Amino acid sequence: MSVTELPPKSGAEANENAPCFVYSFKDGDGKNKKLLGGKGANLCEMTQIGINVPPGFVISTQACLDYLDSESKELPDALIDQVHKQIEALEQETGKGFGDPDNMLLLSVRSGSALSMPGMMDTILNLGLNSKTLPGLIAQTGNERFAWDAYRRFIQLFGKVAMGIADAEFDKPFDAMKKRLGVKLDIELSAENLKEISELYLEVVHSETGRPFPEDVFEQLKLAIKAVFNSWLGKRAVDYRREFNITPDMANGTAVNVQTMVFGNMGDDCATGVGFTRNPGTGENVMFGEYLINAQGEDVVAGIRTPHPVHELAKDMPQMYKELVALRDRLEEHYHEVQDYEYTIEKGVLYCLQTRNGKMNATARVRTSLEMANEGLISRDEALLRIDPEELDQLLHPRLDPDSRELPVAQGLPASPGAASGSIVFDADRAELARDDGQKVILVREETKPEDIHGFFAAQGVLTSRGGKTSHAAVVARGMGKPCVAGAEGIEVDVEHRIAHVGDTVLHEGDVITIDGGNGNVYLGEIETVPPVFSDELRTLLRWSDEIADLKIMSNADTIEAATLASDYGAMGIGLCRTERMFNAQDRLPLVIDMILAQSREDRVEALEHLRPIQRGDFKDLFKVMSPRPVTIRLLDPPIHEFLPSERQLEQEIDHLKRLRETVCGVDDLMGSMQLIRRKSDLKDLPKPFGPGGLELVDSAIAKKQQMLIKVRELFEVNPMLGHRGVRLGITYPEIYEMQIRAIMEAAAECRREGFDVHPDIMLPQVCTLKELLWVHNIVDKVEGEVEAEYNTDVNYRFGSMIEVVRACMRAGRLAENAEFFSFGTNDLTQSSFSFSREDAENKFLPLYEENDILQDNPFETLDVKGVGRLMQIAVEWGRKTRPELKVGICGEQGGHPESIRFCHHIGLDYVSCSAPRVPIARLAAAQAKLLEKEYEAEL
Ligand code: ADP
Ligand code: MG
Ligand code: MG
Numbered sequence: 050m051s052v053t054e055l056p057p058k059s060g061a062e063a064n065e066n067a068p069c070f071v072y073s074f075k076d077g078d079g080k081n082k083k084l085l086g087g088k089g090a091n092l093c094e095m096t097q098i099g100i101n102v103p104p105g106f107v108i109s110t111q112a113c114l115d116y117l118d119s120e121s122k123e124l125p126d127a128l129i130d131q132v133h134k135q136i137e138a139l140e141q142e143t144g145k146g147f148g149d150p151d152n153m154l155l156l157s158v159r160s161g162s163a164l165s166m167p168g169m170m171d172t173i174l175n176l177g178l179n180s181k182t183l184p185g186l187i188a189q190t191g192n193e194r195f196a197w198d199a200y201r202r203f204i205q206l207f208g209k210v211a212m213g214i215a216d217a218e219f220d221k222p223f224d225a226m227k228k229r230l231g232v233k234l235d236i237e238l239s240a241e242n243l244k245e246i247s248e249l250y251l252e253v254v255h256s257e258t259g260r261p262f263p264e265d266v267f268e269q270l271k272l273a274i275k276a277v278f279n280s281w282l283g284k285r286a287v288d289y290r291r292e293f294n295i296t297p298d299m300a301n302g303t304a305v306n307v308q309t310m311v312f313g314n315m316g317d318d319c320a321t322g323v324g325f326t327r328n329p330g331t332g333e334n335v336m337f338g339e340y341l342i343n344a345q346g347e348d349v350v351a352g353i354r355t356p357h358p359v360h361e362l363a364k365d366m367p368q369m370y371k372e373l374v375a376l377r378d379r380l381e382e383h384y385h386e387v388q389d390y391e392y393t394i395e396k397g398v399l400y401c402l403q404t405r406n407g408k409m410n411a412t413a414r415v416r417t418s419l420e421m422a423n424e425g426l427i428s429r430d431e432a433l434l435r436i437d438p439e440e441l442d443q444l445l446h447p448r449l450d451p452d453s454r455e456l457p458v459a460q461g462l463p464a465s466p467g468a469a470s471g472s473i474v475f476d477a478d479r480a481e482l483a484r485d486d487g488q489k490v491i492l493v494r495e496e497t498k499p500e501d502i503h504g505f506f507a508a509q510g511v512l513t514s515r516g517g518k519t520s521h522a523a524v525v526a527r528g529m530g531k532p533c534v535a536g537a538e539g540i541e542v543d544v545e546h547r548i549a550h551v552g553d554t555v556l557h558e559g560d561v562i563t564i565d566g567g568n569g570n571v572y573l574g575e576i577e578t579v580p581p582v583f584s585d586e587l588r589t590l591l592r593w594s595d596e597i598a599d600l601k602i603m604s605n606a607d608t609i610e611a612a613t614l615a616s617d618y619g620a621m622g623i624g625l626c627r628t629e630r631m632f633n634a635q636d637r638l639p640l641v642i643d644m645i646l647a648q649s650r651e652d653r654v655e656a657l658e659h660l661r662p663i664q665r666g667d668f669k670d671l672f673k674v675m676s677p678r679p680v681t682i683r684l685l686d687p688p689i690h691e692f693l694p695s696e697r698q699l700e701q702e703i704d705h706l707k708r709l710r711e712t713v714c715g716v717d718d719l720m721g722s723m724q725l726i727r728r729k730s731d732l733k734d735l736p737k738p739f740g741p742g743g744l745e746l747v748d749s750a751i752a753k754k755q756q757m758l759i760k761v762r763e764l765f766e767v768n769p770m771l772g773h774r775g776v777r778l779g780i781t782y783p784e785i786y787e788m789q790i791r792a793i794m795e796a797a798a799e800c801r802r803e804g805f806d807v808h809p810d811i812m813l814p815q816v817c818t819l820k821e822l823l824w825v826h827n828i829v830d831k832v833e834g835e836v837e838a839e840y841n842t843d844v845n846y847r848f849g850s851m852i853e854v855v856r857a858c859m860r861a862g863r864l865a866e867n868a869e870f871f872s873f874g875t876n877d878l879t880q881s882s883f884s885f886s887r888e889d890a891e892n893k894f895l896p897l898y899e900e901n902d903i904l905q906d907n908p909f910e911t912l913d914v915k916g917v918g919r920l921m922q923i924a925v926e927w928g929r930k931t932r933p934e935l936k937v938g939i940c941g942e943q944g945g946h947p948e949s950i951r952f953c954h955h956i957g958l959d960y961v962s963c964s965a966p967r968v969p970i971a972r973l974a975a976a977q978a979k980l981l982e983k984e985y986e987a988e989l
Pocket of ligand 1: 103156157159160172174308309310311312321345346347391393402403
């Protein structure tokens with residue numbers, strides 16, 4: 050399990066043939082984090098570029114792995130030899146002696162693997178102290194209290210880390226002593242007290258391990274090294290690696306850093322601190338960090354004393370502050386990255402103890418990328434590669450106030466990011482009423498259906514107790530950029546009674562809740578949210594992205610709101626407008642139903658004539674918002690029965706209406722009887738629950754519903770996904786497509802007349818053969834002629850095809866004869882490639898498939914590059930053979946994911962269309978796809 054090819058270094062030429070296990074900071078390879086661990090590699094690197102690091106050496110991760118593999122669990126002789134050599138070198142360099150009572154060398158022993166793993170092992174400080182060297186430390190520092198304090202800390206830490214003694218064993222005598230003396234704080238203890246406690250601690254070690262505390266300093270060192278090695282397989286470390294999916298490929302074994310101690314606690318000319326080279330919260334290019342005078346490193350983190358902000362150091366120690374600024378500049382200049390560093394000042398000398406790349410939030414990451422590029426510290430390419438596109442999501446949605454400490458009452462799936470608060474409503478109609486009343490509401494349902502769409506518009510966010518990340522609620526909410534938590538199974542929604550149960554709590558309509566679609570949490574009451582910021586810095590970075598990328602980013606948008614957002618976020622056009630979403634709006638649905646119920650072509654045409662101006666208006670709005678960018682309109686796709694209620698629902702409604710009819714008749718009878726009971730003059734004051742004509746109204750409602758029921762039964766399909774939909778619908782009911790095509794062209798013509806430069810793209814869904822395209826193209830040509838004549842203007846449109854049927858991929862060469870563009874509908878293409886119906890797959894077997902690695906990912910979320918992707922690649926190739934200038938894009942949901950975008954770039958697509966809120970993410974991902982193309986090819 051060799052980690053490295055490095056030849057043995059000189060300076061450690063212990064056993065002629067033994068591998069090199071140990072590297073001085075002066076010559077370890079600072080780039081080899083796998084071998085030396087992140088901390089060790091950086092200590093080497095800093096030493097070699099002239100930063101003042103306390104001298105020391107690194108024992109490699111390879112040594113750790115060899116040790117852990119060995120039967121004996123003894124350190125190999127070669128390693129011990131090499132350590133001895135390194136200690137000798139340290140003694141020479143520092144002029145001190147390891148274990149020398151008169152001038153002792155003290156060491157810190159620190160762990161560090163290739164990836165930073167918090168909590169892997171505690172650092173041992175002051176190694177080398179024993180009863181003989183302690184007087185030396187007292188004499189050297191002239192500070193008896195300090196020396197004893199160091200000693201008792203060392204015994205405890207060493208006892209715990211290297212000998213496995215529980216902290217509690219040390220705390221017992223310590224607390225007893227403090228109690229006896231009546232003191233609360235450690236600093237109140239005298240040298241005498243600390244001496245006594247040290248002696249008690251030595252006894253603890255003896256009684257707990259049956260051995261005396263090791264006096265031999267080399268013995269101490271060997272035990273410490275073994276303890277670090279063993280910590281790699283300790284429970285904390287193993288759990289951490291499992292939790293964060295850290296594979297041996299990423300980090301294997303821990304290195305051990307042995308370093309000369311420096312003291313920040315030897316007086317008021319000493320200090321210790323931690324710093325960031327820039328502000329990790331805002332990204333601002335300023336000194337950032339905290340320090341403590343007369344303290345040891347851990348004290349800053351431990352929070353026993355309150356540290357001071359770093360700029361106060363300028364007053365406290367002006368010279369040191371200057372040096373610290375220089376250190377920070379040097380670190381950034383060398384690493385070209387924001388650094389998170391630790392330092393100690395010992396008697397006026399500044400030492401750097403550690404540096405690593407700084408972690409920061411998305412705001413800071415964006416700002417530092419831009420500023421470091423502008424400062425010339427990194428290139429523009431590097432600035433773009435430094436940001437994880439998904440991270441941008443944090444910036445594009447409202448977030449919960451990060452200071453809130455509220456605990457969630459339930460958790461579901463993070464289905465659409467962002468946070469929102471509002472009063473609960475249990476149905477879409479009420480959501481609308483409440484919104485019109487000026488209320489903020491959260492729509493809470495078991496699950497949602499297409500007819501709930503107006504509720505989505507009205508609500509701040511959506512919460513469902515059933516369904517996954519690809520449920521209707523999730524997909525629609527994502528498309529709109531509204532927060533959604535889906536499948537929160539801990540909540541029992543009872544829509545009928547308008548209540549929901551969460552554990553023992555009962556929620557009523559009107560109660561306020563908060564949802565966080567970024568993590569799936571649900572909270573009771575209102576939690577403040579922080580609005581999103583689309584900063585100037587982000588705008589600039591995305592402009593750079595666009596300059597680099599080959600792929601254009603378009604947006605899926607059906608509404609003016611989505612189109613406006615898309616435009617704001619820099620979409621280059623609309624890649625998919627689903628016209629059926631427009632049909633679902635409340636003012637159109639009755640017309641759509643009339644159209645469906647029509648008995649004859651004439652009736653249908655008449656109903657469609659009412660719809661046409663409405664659609665025209667929709668299209669005009671979209672064209673204007675996007676002008677001069679293209680708008681791709683997909684003609685009606687779903688089977689028309691989707692606009693009707695289900696058979697069961699209709700049967701129920703008819704049943705109710707029939708009962709109502711009887712009641713209404715009863716009321717009529719009552720009115721008649723009244724005249725016999727009361728005098729005429731009293732009659733006008735009586736309530737009239739159902740006025741004249743009530744019966745007719747109910748009768749016509751019954752007739753309508755019965756008509757709908759007959760139609761629903763007539764339209765029933767065994768498998769609607771493979772049924773009467775898309776272009777098939779357009780061919781069987783040409784008047785529907787003709788209406789839509791006319792609406793598009795008239796909208797375009799009118800926009801032109803008003804001076805807008807508009808580019809409609811007409812797109813056919815579900816195409817599998819050229820003949821289908823030709824059939825509809827004929828209608829398009831006819832309508833074009835008529836509209837152009839009527840408006841006396843050109844309608845510049847393009848005609849293209851969705852590619853979402855396997856056969857279409859195989860016939861791409863032929864389809865391209867008639868289609869000017871292709872757009873991959875990867876949702877359907879995935880369904881048809883796998884023969885999985887999505888909802889069934891995701892509810893029934895896909896989770897198990899993923900768990901058992903039968904499929905690596907859910908192909909509806911992550912584009913299946915190997916199968917579906919291959920089909921796409923073939924279709925692009927054959928399509929372009931027929932028509933080299935063929936525009937090809939993708940409009941499936943996966944289009945917004947960076948991994949899919951890499952693939953789309955790789956196979957030479959022209960554009961990617963994703964939901965509006967993901968446009969910025971996709972823009973950055975497109976640039977990265979271009980920049981990382983070589984690596985991607987190697988990966989494939
Ligand atoms: P962590 O991974 O928890 O940051 P470190 O190895 O950095 O652990 O050690 C923790 C602390 O121990 C450091 O912040 C520093 O204050 C102190 N420390 C480590 N090495 C030395 C040293 N050579 N001299 C003085 N203090 C040290
Ligand atoms: Mg540590
Ligand atoms: Mg540290």
